[in-house]
Amino acid sequence: MARSALVNVMVQAAFKAGRSLSRDFGEVQNLQVSMKGPGDFVTQADRKAEQVVRQELLRARPTYGFLGEESEEIVGTDGQHRWIVDPLDGTTNFLHGIPAFAVSIALERNGTIVAGVVLNPATDELFVAERGNGAFLNDRRLRVAGRRALSDAVVGCGVPHLGRGHHGKFLVELRDVMNEVAGVRRLGSAALDLAYVAAGRFDGFWEKPLSAWDMAAGLVLVREAGGFATDIEGGNRIFETGSVVAGNEHIHRALLATVNRPVPAR
Numbered sequence: 001m002a003r004s005a006l007v008n009v010m011v012q013a014a015f016k017a018g019r020s021l022s023r024d025f026g027e028v029q030n031l032q033v034s035m036k037g038p039g040d041f042v043t044q045a046d047r048k049a050e051q052v053v054r055q056e057l058l059r060a061r062p063t064y065g066f067l068g069e070e071s072e073e074i075v076g077t078d079g080q081h082r083w084i085v086d087p088l089d090g091t092t093n094f095l096h097g098i099p100a101f102a103v104s105i106a107l108e109r110n111g112t113i114v115a116g117v118v119l120n121p122a123t124d125e126l127f128v129a130e131r132g133n134g135a136f137l138n139d140r141r142l143r144v145a146g147r148r149a150l151s152d153a154v155v156g157c158g159v160p161h162l163g164r165g166h167h168g169k170f171l172v173e174l175r176d177v178m179n180e181v182a183g184v185r186r187l188g189s190a191a192l193d194l195a196y197v198a199a200g201r202f203d204g205f206w207e208k209p210l211s212a213w214d215m216a217a218g219l220v221l222v223r224e225a226g227g228f229a230t231d232i233e234g235g236n237r238i239f240e241t242g243s244v245v246a247g248n249e250h251i252h253r254a255l256l257a258t259v260n261r262p263v264p265a266r
């Protein structure tokens with residue numbers, strides 16, 4: 001797989017942050033944990049990993065903007081490019097010693113995500129996609145799963161967090177999805193969930209509410225693997241609504257219809 005220089009920068013930054021996270025994962029009992037809000041944890045590991053990524057990316061492209069979960073946004077002077085970074089997606093898993101977390105790095109050009117890298121340092125799985133160039137897991141080309149019927153599908157989701165609302169609506173969506181699919185999974189890292197859709201491990205995925213850094217890299221992975229991703233209403237306001245529905249053409253359409261089924265009047 002021939003990678004562009006820019007994607008190489010992203011991959012190197014992800015590996016460097018991944019090494020930092022792996023060291024902290026081994027010492028997780030010694031990490032200072034603070035709360036941003038109810039059920040919303042952050043650690044020194046999140047902040048360190050973001051500093052590593054930020055430094056690497058800005059050193060390589062000093063004029064680009066930078067949006068990361070754990071630091072102040074930088075508005076770039078070049079006006080076209082912005083890095084969108086989640087240094088540790090799946091902090092709750094990380095804190096619980098569950099090896100499902102990721103470094104997520106995306107590059108936006110004129111409002112379009114043109115490249116994405118998602119690294120799970122605990123499994124050494126590196127998912128890379130560049131617009132027009134396909135999606136890869138390590139060196140293997142990815143393609144979304146081919147299942148067409150929801151009744152054959154394994155679908156990932158997110159479960160709303162303490163203090164975030166959306167619980168009632170989510171339970172209705174979940175019930176309707178459970179009635180139609182073969183199985184439902186909940187990984188706890190939206191970046192990995194989308195990477196799993198790209199890899200054909202999940203047939204589909206939906207979640208709300210999410211932030212741009214949770215989804216940006218995963219979106220280009222799904223699309224470059226031949227999949228579809230929209231907001232929960234089927235439109236392209238993914239970042240604005242903080243919602244996403246993904247899958248191959250068939251599962252995407254069917255999942256969208258299912259999560260939007262009107263709530264029956266009692």
Ligand code: 2AM
Nearest residue numbers: 039040088089090091158161188190214
């Ligand atoms: P994080 O681990 O980077 O915070 C899991 O459903 C997704 O939701 C993950 O991408 C996770 O990202 C995010 N998440 C977890 N807890 C959250 C919270 N309390 N508020 C907002 N997003 C959260």
Ligand code: CA
Nearest residue numbers: 041042069091
């Ligand atoms: Ca967080």
Ligand code: CA
Nearest residue numbers: 086089090214
């Ligand atoms: Ca996240």
Ligand code: CA
Nearest residue numbers: 069086088089
């Ligand atoms: Ca995070």
